Amino acid sequence: xxxxxxxxxxxxxxxxxxxxxxxxxxxxxxxxxxxxxxxxxxxxxxxxxxxxxxxxxxxxxxxxxxxxxxxxxxxxxxxxxxxxxxxxxxxxxxxxxxxxxxxxxxxxxxxxxxxxxxxx
Amino acid sequence: xxxxxxxxxxxxxxxxxxxxxxxxxxxxxxxxxxxxxxxxxxxxxxxxxxxxxxxxxxxxxxxxxxxxxxxxxxxxxxxxxxxxxxxxxxxxxxxxxxxxxxxxxxxxxxx
Numbered sequence: 001x002x003x004x005x006x007x008x009x010x011x012x013x014x015x016x017x018x019x020x021x022x023x024x025x026x027x028x029x030x031x032x033x034x035x036x037x038x039x040x041x042x043x044x045x046x047x048x049x050x051x052x053x054x055x056x057x058x059x060x061x062x063x064x065x066x067x068x069x070x071x072x073x074x075x076x077x078x079x080x081x082x083x084x085x086x087x088x089x090x091x092x093x094x095x096x097x098x099x100x101x102x103x104x105x106x107x108x109x110x111x112x113x114x115x116x117x118x119x120x
Numbered sequence: 121x122x123x124x125x126x127x128x129x130x131x132x133x134x135x136x137x138x139x140x141x142x143x144x145x146x147x148x149x150x151x152x153x154x155x156x157x158x159x160x161x162x163x164x165x166x167x168x169x170x171x172x173x174x175x176x177x178x179x180x181x182x183x184x185x186x187x188x189x190x191x192x193x194x195x196x197x198x199x200x201x202x203x204x205x206x207x208x209x210x211x212x213x214x215x216x217x218x219x220x221x222x223x224x225x226x227x228x229x230x231x
C-alpha cells in the first residue's frame with residue numbers, strides 16, 4: 001500500500017520561502033506517476049499547484065509559476081515544493097499526491113496534508 | 121485553463137434517498153483515445169480527498185457500487201443511489217485532460 005507523508009515548517013514569515021517535502025513509501029515511485037502538490041486555503045476548494053515527473057520534467061500552475069519550484073530526489077524517494085515570496089494568501093493545507101497516468105489520469109494517493117501559515 | 125463548474129454547491133439529503141451532482145467543463149474532456157478525463161473525489165471532514173470515479177465512469181477500487189459516474193464531453197454527473205451518513209463531505213470533480221483543475225466542490229449534508 002502506498003503512503004505519502006508531507007513534512008516542513010508550519011509557520012513561514014511573509015516574503016519568506018515556503019518549503020515542504022513529500023516522502024513516498026511503497027512501490028509506486030516510478031514512471032507511471034506525476035508527483036504533485038495541491039493546496040486548500042481555509043474554507044476553500046482544491047487548487048493544483050504543480051507536478052514533477054520521475055524524469056525531472058515539471059509543470060506549474062500559471063498563477064504560481066514565477067514563484068514555485070518542484071523538484072525530485074529519487075535516491076531519497078522524495079519530492080519537494082519551494083514557494084518564494086510567500087504572503088498570507090499562501091496560507092493553506094498543502095497536500096502531496098500522486099497522479100497516476102497508466103490508465104487515465106487521476107490522483108490515486110494523497111498525503112494527510114500539512115498546514116502552513118504565513119504570518120509574522 | 122479548463123474551468124470546472126459544479127452544481128449544486130450545497131446538497132442536503134435525507135438518508136436512504138438518492139443524490140446527484142452535476143459538473144460542467146469549459147472544454148470537452150473527451151480524449152482522442154475515446155475516454156473522458158474526468159474524475160470525482162470525496163473529501164470527508166478532516167480527511168484528504170479520496171478518489172471515487174476516474175475516466176468519467178470507472179469506480180476506484182473499494183468504492184461501493186452506490187456511486188456511479190456518467191456523462192461525456194462537457195457534461196458529467198455523479199449519482200449516489202442511496203445516501204448514508206458516511207457519505208457526508210465535499211465532492212469535487214476534476215478534469216485531467218490538461219493540467220488538473222477542480223470544481224468548486226459540492227457539500228453533501230444529511231437533512
